[in-house]
Amino acid sequence: MISDAPALQQTSEPAESAAAPSRVARYARPLLGLLLPLTLALGWELVVWLGWSNGRLVPPPSRVFATIAELARSGELVRHIVATLWRVSLGFAFGVVAGTLLGAVSGYWSLARRLLDPTVQALRAIPSLAWVPLFILWLGIFETSKVVLIAVGVFFPVYLGVMGAILSVDRKIVEVGRTFRLSGFAMIRRILLPAVLPAYVVSLRVGLGLGWMFVVAAELIGASEGLGYLLLDGQQLGKPAQILAAIVIFAILGKLTDWLIEVAAAPFLRWQDAFGRAKGA
Amino acid sequence: MLALDRVSKTYPNGVAALARFSAEIRQGEIIAIIGGSGCGKSTLLRAIAGLDRASSGTVTLDNEAIASPHAKIGIIFQEPRLLPWLSVADNIGFGLADLAAPERREKVARALERVGLADKAQAWPRELSGGQAQRVAIARALVPQPEVLLLDEPFSALDAFTRRDLQDHLLDLWADTRPTLILVTHDVDEAVVLADRVLVMRPRPGRLFDQIEINLARPRDRHSPLFENFKRSVLTSLDRSLDRSVPDRDATQGPGQAMWW
Numbered sequence: 107m108i109s110d111a112p113a114l115q116q117t118s119e120p121a122e123s124a125a126a127p128s129r130v131a132r133y134a135r136p137l138l139g140l141l142l143p144l145t146l147a148l149g150w151e152l153v154v155w156l157g158w159s160n161g162r163l164v165p166p167p168s169r170v171f172a173t174i175a176e177l178a179r180s181g182e183l184v185r186h187i188v189a190t191l192w193r194v195s196l197g198f199a200f201g202v203v204a205g206t207l208l209g210a211v212s213g214y215w216s217l218a219r220r221l222l223d224p225t226v227q228a229l230r231a232i233p234s235l236a237w238v239p240l241f242i243l244w245l246g247i248f249e250t251s252k253v254v255l256i257a258v259g260v261f262f263p264v265y266l267g268v269m270g271a272i273l274s275v276d277r278k279i280v281e282v283g284r285t286f287r288l289s290g291f292a293m294i295r296r297i298l299l300p301a302v303l304p305a306y307v308v309s310l311r312v313g314l315g316l317g318w319m320f321v322v323a324a325e326l327i328g329a330s331e332g333l334g335y336l337l338l339d340g341q342q343l344g345k346p347a348q349i350l351a352a353i354v355i356f357a358i359l360g361k362l363t364d365w366l367i368e369v370a371a372a373p374f375l376r377w378q379d380a381f382g383r384a385k386g387a
Numbered sequence: 388m389l390a391l392d393r394v395s396k397t398y399p400n401g402v403a404a405l406a407r408f409s410a411e412i413r414q415g416e417i418i419a420i421i422g423g424s425g426c427g428k429s430t431l432l433r434a435i436a437g438l439d440r441a442s443s444g445t446v447t448l449d450n451e452a453i454a455s456p457h458a459k460i461g462i463i464f465q466e467p468r469l470l471p472w473l474s475v476a477d478n479i480g481f482g483l484a485d486l487a488a489p490e491r492r493e494k495v496a497r498a499l500e501r502v503g504l505a506d507k508a509q510a511w512p513r514e515l516s517g518g519q520a521q522r523v524a525i526a527r528a529l530v531p532q533p534e535v536l537l538l539d540e541p542f543s544a545l546d547a548f549t550r551r552d553l554q555d556h557l558l559d560l561w562a563d564t565r566p567t568l569i570l571v572t573h574d575v576d577e578a579v580v581l582a583d584r585v586l587v588m589r590p591r592p593g594r595l596f597d598q599i600e601i602n603l604a605r606p607r608d609r610h611s612p613l614f615e616n617f618k619r620s621v622l623t624s625l626d627r628s629l630d631r632s633v634p635d636r637d638a639t640q641g642p643g644q645a646m647w648w
Contacts, residue, residue, distance in 0.1 A: 278468050281438060281464075282468045285436065286484075287457075
């Protein structure tokens with residue numbers, strides 16, 4: 107007992123001191139990431155304010171935000187955001203549904219994989235933007251061709267992700283399902299689905315990223331509204347602040363929708379090794 | 388009773404993994420199957436489990452032919468094979484999906500208590516040590532109360548201390564419902580500690596070579612001279628099984644026929 111007491115004190119001390127920097131680190135780490143962009147922005151703001159540059163081609167942050175505020179006040183911004191979000195959502199939905207179904211069939215059923223996969227892989231090798239002229243000829247210049255283009259962009263990563271995930275499900279885990287006499291639907295629901303979920307979420311996030319990429323391409327080609335239209339309009343009328351404003355909003359929306367997937371999936375993925383989280387990613 | 392009648396397995400590549408293996412195993416008996424590598428131990432176990440079909444011969448449990456996984460037969464593998472997305476409690480209850488939730492919860496709680504992991508009920512499998520994970524695997528296999536429990540080198544990946552601990556623990560759990568245990572191992576000590584009967588197999592093709600009854604009361608003292616004697620006779624038999632100059636005893640006859648030893 108006598109020797110225990112000092113030992114206990116000793117062990118509790120480093121535990122406390124270890125907790126303190128981690129609390130600081132929790133707030134400090136995201137701030138650390140903001141340091142570089144904020145410094146650059148403020149620096150440029152200062153450079154323009156001091157008159158060292160007129161900031162015509164590269165407008166300072168204040169002018170970009172003023173543009174955003176102006177667009178917001180006139181209601182233009184909401185209209186453009188809604189148009190773009192609607193296209194991305196529709197394209198993403200179609201791409202995910204098709205990619206998931208075909209990926210699941212190819213992953214689960216080897217005959218389907220042999221029939222289907224070579225074709226899909228060949229199509230994947232085509233840069234998706236090469237389809238644009240054809241889509242416009244087939245589907246017209248309006249919404250349909252845009253949504254289809256986005257769906258095509260989303261389809262491939264989701265298809266590959268689902269198929270790869272199913273193919274790489276641990277045979278040993280499947281065998282556990284077999285020993286408990288699971289088959290067909292029960293095997294899918296209780297073994298395969300949870301096993302592929304982490305890879306599926308990753309493929310959804312990659313797909314969404316491509317969806318945002320393709321919506322820009324689609325709206326640059328011909329649109330009367332949407333954030334991509336703001337880009338094009340800014341270029342044609344020589345308004346770099348408007349282009350940057352659209353880019354900032356793309357960044358915010360892209361990050362936000364990605365975060366939504368992450369948050370929605372988190373409760374189902376709590377079991378995963380928290381390597382990334384422990385490292386403070 | 389579990390009856391194996393001339394069970395053979397030839398793989399598509401022509402390798403005869405198991406040839407005419409016959410044995411009768413009483414309900415509640417503990418059998419250890421031991422033998423050099425490639426002697427078909429695991430093949431035999433997988434055939435009994437219904438995971439792989441035998442090329443010829445039959446496995447029958449109480450006169451019912453086994454060709455696919457059966458509710459009365461549980462299996463524990465070398466690795467715990469817990470489902471990483473389920474909590475420890477849900478892993479143990481995995482085979483009880485047909486039961487109503489309250490009943491399942493109660494059985495799982497009792498099993499957790501029984502394997503000494505009540506405090507880990509809500510933990511994830513990745514948070515367990517190797518020994519704890521294998522305990523959960525044992526609980527998961529035992530909770531549906533199988534008549535036959537197959538164990539494929541279940542403790543071989545564990546350190547010596549944990550292994551002994553789990554061997555004793557397994558016997559303790561076995562005493563609850565006394566299922567038939569069939570344990571594949573290459574640890575002579577483990578075979579003699581646990582088994583009523585040790586079946587020695589010989590490779591190429593895998594076949595039964597010898598069987599040794601262990602007439603020792605439980606709990607067994609690992610240091611008693613008698614225990615050492617049994618170990619020695621199992622070891623001797625193993626050595627002879629690997630010596631090609633020793634002829635096969637005729638272990639390929641059907642059940643019920645006299646064997647010469």
